[in-house]
Amino acid sequence: MLYVSNEPRLQLCFVFTYQLVYIDNVVISISSSCSRLLEIKTQLQPMDSDPPLLSTYRALFDARDRERIDPDAIALTAASDECELPLIDLDRLNVAGHDGRDATEKCKREIVEAASQWGFFQVVNHGVSNELIARVREEQVSVFRRPFAKKATEQLLDFAPDSYRWGTPTASSPDQLSWSEAYHIPLTPSAAPGPTEGATRHIVEEFSTAMSRLAHKLAGILAEGLGEGDQGYIKEKCTCNTCYLRLNRYPPCPIRCGAFGLTPHTDSDFLTILHQDHVGGLQLMQGKRWLTVKPNPHALIINIGDLFQAWSNNMYKSVEHRVMSNAKLERFSVAYFLCPSYDTVIQSYAEPAIYRKFSFGEYREQIKEDVRLMGRKIGLTRFLAVQSL
């Protein structure tokens, strides 16, 4: 029997061989073996949906090769250990009775500890069904499979015209480049989608509603962990008008020394919920080392953003992370960002405050300015209450 996978990039032929053992014309056992016969080399052939990353940015890599810079020196290929993030079962938040109260308190403590020590953790039994995650993935693949020319020029649904992004237009060296494409999706529909697009919008809405519920539940627990009286503040300030979803796709990268799928950064929100597929590539900084997060497609990854770090006076950690591109496989992820309105004031809950009081709008403006002038985000150190000389 011959089976040919119809995934366009990965054409593999498998041959299944069956061995039947007969005694007196009666089959007494069947065994099968499967051998991978042939891997047709289509993996690195660009599709017409791929953004022209190689032709646009090849010169940056050529310049690096000419200058004979050791790629390890800029950490694009630096080896990293794999880690399993703390895994927290949220089912315990729903257990009733006296035992339930203990289980709930223990679960909350684990969340607070993970946010303080790691800034990253993963959750299971999170209330976002596997079936919904699978539907989002299907939709995500299909929007990225549209021809590049359409993605770059035609608006998708009621998403803003600039919601599709690829590469890094401002990159002047390989370490400033993100080898990826993304849709940034605001969660407020601005117009009714057409009949064929309704399904995509519907799935995006169903998914973001589930992610929003989870984000607010976790934010409430983290606020409570600070002993913060005003646990309703985040709920009031982060609404569907201010939060957004990002669909990421990381095409395979043929550059010999590799590239960042996403350059190192911290998130500028309260917290982020991420679903990554089985391919892997997400890394986080711990101490002075990059650790690769072992993929767990059943779990959602939570990471603390800059606003929670500032509000918690550095108790919760907004940790630098990045994505490494993969030479052979494309990778998908989807992230939900819990952001407040621009007028929201972020102020440390404790004294002496490490950061001065600032509004989210002010924070975003400063990031934009730093990226324009320096090619990168500086982040919270710009807002230290006492600036070092």
Ligand SMILES: O=C(O)CCC(=O)C(=O)O
């Ligand atoms: O794709 C990933 O694993 C990380 C995504 C991410 O960090 C982001 O979208 O900000």
